Amino acid sequence: xxxxxxxxxxxxxxxxxxxxxxxxxxxxxxxxxxxxxxxxxxxxxxxxxxxxxxxxxxxxxxxxxxxxxxxxxxxxxxxxxxxxxxxxxxxxxxxxxxxxxxxxxxxxxxxxxxxxxxxxxxxxxxxxxxxxxxxxxxxxxxxxxxxxxxxxxxxxxxxxxxxxxxxxxxxxxxxxxxxxxxxxxxxxxxxxxxxxxxxxxxxxxxxxxxxxxxxxxxxxxxxxxxxxxxxxxxxxxxxxxxxxxxxxxxxxxxxxxxxxxxxxxxxxxxxxxxxxxxxxxxxxxxxxxxxxxx
Ligand SMILES: [Zn+2]
Numbered sequence: 001x002x003x004x005x006x007x008x009x010x011x012x013x014x015x016x017x018x019x020x021x022x023x024x025x026x027x028x029x030x031x032x033x034x035x036x037x038x039x040x041x042x043x044x045x046x047x048x049x050x051x052x053x054x055x056x057x058x059x060x061x062x063x064x065x066x067x068x069x070x071x072x073x074x075x076x077x078x079x080x081x082x083x084x085x086x087x088x089x090x091x092x093x094x095x096x097x098x099x100x101x102x103x104x105x106x107x108x109x110x111x112x113x114x115x116x117x118x119x120x121x122x123x124x125x126x127x128x129x130x131x132x133x134x135x136x137x138x139x140x141x142x143x144x145x146x147x148x149x150x151x152x153x154x155x156x157x158x159x160x161x162x163x164x165x166x167x168x169x170x171x172x173x174x175x176x177x178x179x180x181x182x183x184x185x186x187x188x189x190x191x192x193x194x195x196x197x198x199x200x201x202x203x204x205x206x207x208x209x210x211x212x213x214x215x216x217x218x219x220x221x222x223x224x225x226x227x228x229x230x231x232x233x234x235x236x237x238x239x240x241x242x243x244x245x246x247x248x249x250x251x252x253x254x255x256x257x258x259x260x261x262x263x264x265x266x267x268x269x270x271x272x273x274x275x276x277x278x279x280x281x282x283x284x285x286x287x288x289x290x291x292x293x294x
Contacts, residue, residue: 033070033075034075037069037075037138038077039078040077040078040079044081044089046083046086047083054128055131058128062169066136068138069143070142073145074109074141077109077110078108078110080113081113083117083120084115094110100112102138111135113130115130129170136162136165140162144244144245146248147243153199155197155198155199155213156198156216157213157216157217157220159207159213160213161239164283166178167182172287172288172289177282179218183209183210184211185212186211190212190216191272211278218281218282219281220260220267221234222281227261232291239292242260
């Protein structure tokens with residue numbers, strides 16, 4: 001690629017023609033994927049320089065630790081970020097979307113990181129952890145087309161993995177226990193009626209900051225360890241291996257039993273023996289992300 005550009009620099013007009021041809025051929029060629037997953041950054045000037053610098057560090061760390069695989073359905077993504085005291089600066093691209101999400105429409109998915117201004121004022125770790133959370137969803141989508149398509153809800157596992165991953169990231173890189181700081185409000189339903197956490201609309205008022213979903217996901221890693229898995233293996237099973245099975249709303253229970261070797265019903269029964277305290281299911285403070293994803 002480089003060599004023909006240098007060659008054609010001798011003739012600006014010819015270069016223009018070649019670039020025009022190459023742009024149109026890339027657009028028409030559905031088989032051509034980016035070699036690596038590409039993020040396109042749209043970071044608003046309202047964001048403090050210090051945050052922007054940390055943002056790139058975090059994304060770089062995550063790209064090394066859990067690279068998203070380019071897929072035919074998605075090999076790149078726009079990231080839009082700004083501070084909440086600015087009114088929707090990317091409205092022409094993402095409409096009225098606010099908050100933090102992987103959102104989108106039938107044409108594309110994008111990452112939205114609207115950072116509440118208070119998180120800068122009070123130096124809250126969430127301004128960083130949210131990056132790891134949303135990145136994890138991109139990784140999940142690259143493993144599972146059904147997840148990308150929205151064909152699996154299973155909130156306690158889809159959000160419980162992203163939210164626990166964000167805490168493990170904070171533990172490893174900032175030395176703070178974000179599980180105890182922000183994910184400790186576990187509702188009693190997590191142990192006595194866990195089925196409701198399969199659906200967003202049945203459990204939104206019982207899942208502050210996804211605490212209950214995190215609890216259930218962490219309890220699953222404890223049960224896997226009781227069956228002989230190491231802690232790292234247990235997290236790999238829920239963070240990676242399960243999503244590689246591409247579970248959907250129709251078959252997620254079969255895939256669960258196939259991989260974890262006990263049924264969902266059996267797991268829910270086991271949950272009733274727990275108390276709804278996040279402190280009882282915390283991972284080891286020595287757990288390292290690079291040891292989970294090997
Ligand atoms: Zn999420």
